[in-house]
Amino acid sequence: MAGWRCFQNSAKPFIRLRRPITDRREEEPDAPMTDATGRHPFLLTTAAPNRRQRRLAWGILAALACALLVAAPFARLILPGTEIVIPAYAAAAFLVEILTSALLFALFSVDRSRSVLLLATGYLLSGLLVLPWALTFPGVFTPLGLDPDIQVTPLIAAVRRLGFAGIILAYALAKKGRPGDRIRGPVGRVIAGRVALVLAGAAGIVLLAVLGAGRLPAFMQDARNVTPLWSVVPAASVALYSAGLAALWTRSRSTLDLWLMVVLGTLLIEILLISYLGGATRLSVGWWAGRFFGLASASVVLLVLLSETTTLLARLARSVRSERLARESRLTAMEALSASIAHEINQPLASMVTSASAGLRWLDKDVPRVGEARSALERVVRDGHRARDTVDGIRNLFRTDxxxxxxxxxxxxxxxxxxxxxxxxxxxxxxxxxxxxxxxxxxxxxxxxxxxxxxxxxxxxxxxxxxxxxxxxxxxxxxxxxxxxxxxxxxxxxxxxxxxxxxxxxxxxxxxxxxxxxxxxxxxxxxxxxxxxxxxxxxxxxxxxxxxxxxxxxxxxxxxxxx
Amino acid sequence: MVCAAPKLRCRHPDETSGSTGLGKVSRMPGVLMIAIVDDDESAREAAVDLVKALGFRASGFGSAASFLESEDLSRMDCLIADVRMPGMSGLDLHLTLAGSGVAIPTILMTAYPDEYARRQALVVGVKRYIRKPLEPEELLSCIRAAVGHAAASGNGDPQPS
Known part of the structure; x- marks a missing residue:
């Protein structure tokens, strides 16, 4: 009796059992990763930035503003011969933007959001266009036989700058969490298609710039100085950057949005240094400062995005692991419980079989021993009641009331x-x-x-x-x-x-x-x-x-x- | 019931618990005396009764300790002990008896047969290892084999197989 008393004490653990185990399995691959609205609470696109992240973002912008003030007085000073730094700068910018794009494509593969895909496309295009920009820069790759029209470089630069600004603005305006934002279908194929498209687009832009350099309006007077027409590009960029910042600022911001605001702020400071303070004169202090501050800021943003992605993935892995551990311990507890239940029922059943065998033996004697047979049968009855009590106790656990x-x-x-x-x-x-x-x-x-x-x-x-x-x-x-x-x-x-x-x-x-x-x-x-x-x-x-x-x-x- | 209850009862072997016909059997000379050690009361009563129905004399004990304390220890011809018991297990009981020089042929019974445990038991001198619920024919042959002489049939058993 001491054993079955325990069964009567029905409570929550058993009521939980009534939920079929198969249901849990079906939910589990997604369960730790999505919240009630089906979004992934751990991802950069949905997680709200914390105070530390906001502080860091403002810190980067403040540092850039300081750099801008420091560089301003010398902005128009020309640094002749610094063309040789351009390949290094271009390589760094290319790497930073390609890596950011790869990170965003990875984010898209989980998030499936059209706007993240757009952003990744923008970074990829911007990164790819750095290469022809540097290759066609006057006086940089001349020893290798590259000496194109001086109008090619600014054309590429204009497409790159305005294209990227436009894409971020499109991202900021589009990504309002609309239901149609999610792209279905195989992720790999979508990404591959998008990369092919960007490669073709970049090649087309370069081809157009090279072929059309003579026929399109000129941006450059000579290798260093721009025509008045160029002023349209920085002005349009400033307008697009500001619109993007405003769009990101007004809506509910994710961690990714916060860092994109830093990126736009950086680009704004960069264009101010290059085109206004530096007088848009190539190889001036302002021109270089804008580029390097922009590069440094882009690198910081990339590092932050990388570290945050890693942190979020680690958190995700931990939650999956703890979920699995919880399930395993639940199974272990269930196994132990079923063993206990089996023991509680088997014990009286075994006694009943033994008593019944004894009873038959007593009756099979030459002179049937009715008294002994009777007491054996009485034990069978008693053990039968005991087994029934156990079963009743278990059944009580599952009562609905x-x-x-x-x-x-x-x-x-x-x-x-x-x-x-x-x-x-x-x-x-x-x-x-x-x-x-x-x-x-x-x-x-x-x-x-x-x-x-x-x-x-x-x-x-x-x-x-x-x-x-x-x-x-x-x-x-x-x-x-x-x-x-x-x-x-x-x-x-x-x-x-x-x-x-x-x-x-x-x-x-x-x-x-x-x-x-x-x-x-x-x-x-x-x-x-x-x-x-x-x-x-x-x-x-x-x-x-x-x-x-x-x-x-x-x-x-x-x-x-x-x- | 409380947990204490079986323990209290354990101290009083079932030998004298007054089932009918017991006195008659126990006076018969030459009938083997079998000890049953099992902590589960109903299992113990059933086993004692079955062994008696097979024609032997039988005495039940609720724990290895109460068996070892028993004055009838030396009169036992065979011991049938449950493997899983709180305190001293059936195997421990056998080893304790063997260690103190009391050689009572031992049969272990269990509701959870395990091949490894069976071999271990036979290696250390246990005569038989049988599963619960006890089958009369199997139990009879085991007792006979354990005590080592075919004459060990229960007195009055009409159908020794």
Whole structure:
């Protein structure tokens, strides 16, 4: 009997079981990665920036503004011969932009958002166009035989600058989380198609620039100085950058949006230095400063994006791992529980078979031994009842009415339990005392579950006294109202709870009893907590343990009853 | 029931628990005396009764310790012990007996048969390793094999197989 008592204590862990396991499996690949709206809460495109990220962004912009002020007085100073730095600058800019584009394509492969794809395309195009820009720059690659028309470089530069600004603006305006924003279909094919398109586009732009250089309006007077027509390009860029900043600023911003604002701010400062403070004169201090500040800022943004992506992926991996661990431990607990249930049922069944065999033997004697056969059959009946009790106990766990709450007088419930456990206590030579509050102690509860809690605590107390020989074996049940709660304590004069196991007594499958399943206290606690109360243990003086639980007293509040 | 209850009962072997016909059988000279050690009360009662129905005398003990404390220890011709018991297991009981020079032929029974555990048990001198629920014919042949002489049939058993 000691074993099946544990089964009666039905509670949440079992109710959870009713959800089919297959359902969980289907949800799991996505479950840790998407929130209620189906978005990925960990991604740069959806995660809101934290204070540290905002501070860093403002810091970068402030540093750039300072650099701008420092460079301003010398902006028009020409640094002749610095053409040789252009390949290094171009290589760095190419790498930074291609890497950023790769990062954004990777983001797209998870996020599937059209706007992120657009942004990745923009970075790829900008990065690719750096190469022909540098290759056609007057006086840089001349030794290699490259000496194109001086109008080619500014054409490429104009397309690159305006194209990128336009794409960021398009991103800022488009990405409003519309349902049509998501692209379905194979990611690899979409990305490959987009990369091919950009490569073809860049090649076409270069070809047009080279072929049309003589026929299109001229941007350059000579190798260093621009025509008045060029002023259209920086002006248009400033307008596009400002519009992009405004669009990003006004809508709800993600971490990615924050860094794009830094990028636009940087580009704005860069164009101010190059085209206005530097007088748009190539190889001037302003021209170089703008480029290098822009490059430095782009590198910082790339590094930040990389580190944030890594951090977010690590967090994602951790959450997947903890989810898997939780599932595994749940399975282990289930295996242990099914083994316990099987044992509880097999035990009486085996005894029934043995008793029945014995009964047949007695009847098969030359002179049938009816008396012995009868007592064997009586044992079969007894064990059959025991097996049925076990099955009933398990079935009780799955009852649907465990959430049904009715007004219960705890005093009367406890009196009933004490009366019913008289035989147990008499056998164990335990005296059970009650000190119940004079007036009724009304709570709103599931009476069946409350009985399970109290009888489990009383049975534990009685069990704890089995080894006591040098002092009276006493179990005392006390009730009283305390604040807005009903407080019930069950104390015993047993050996008490050893300090090293105190933290574990409420764990599933932890038991100090040889035949204990270690489920009773866990179930009791979850029942009490399910009712809005608390269950805890403390020491009794001079020896023994006290278990206390509280329940909100009085009739149910609306929330509790409606749950 | 409380956990303590079986323990209290364990201290009183079932030998004298008054099932009908017991006295008659136990007075018969030459009938083998079998000890059953099992912590589960109903399993123990059933096993004791089956062994008696097979024609032997039988006595039940709720734990290895209560068996070792028993005054009837020296009168036992065969021991049938459950493998899984709180405290001392059936195998430990056998090893303890062997170690103290009391050679009682031992049969281990278990509801969870395990080939490795069976071989281990036979290596250390356990005579038989059988599964629960006990089958009368198998149990009879095991007892016979364990005590080592075919004459060890239960007295009055009409159908020794």
């Amino acid at each position: 465990t959430r049904e709450r009715v007004p219960v007088d705890l005093n009367r419930l406890i009196e009933g339990i004490v009366r019913r456990s008289e035989e147990e206590t008499r056998l164990g030579q335990v005296s059970i005392e009650t000190r119940l509050q004079q007036s009724p102690l009304p709570v709103t509860a599931n009476p069946l579950q409350m009985e399970q809690v109290v009888s489990n605590l009383v049975a534990n107390a009685v069990d704890a006294l089995s080894t006591v020989t040098d002092r009276p074996r006493i179990v005392r049940v006390t009730t009283r109202s305390q604040g807005g709660s009903a407080l019930v304590t069950v104390e015993d004069t047993g050996p008490g709870i050893a300090a090293d196991i105190r933290d574990r007594i409420f764990d599933p499958f932890f038991s100090t009893k040889p035949e204990g399943m270690g489920m009773g206290l866990m179930f009791s606690r979850s029942i009490v907590e399910d009712h809005g109360g608390r269950l805890w243990a403390s020491d009794n003086r001079p020896s023994g343990a006290v278990f206390h639980f509280t329940l909100p007293s009085g009739p149910a509040s609306g929330a509790e009853a409606g749950r």
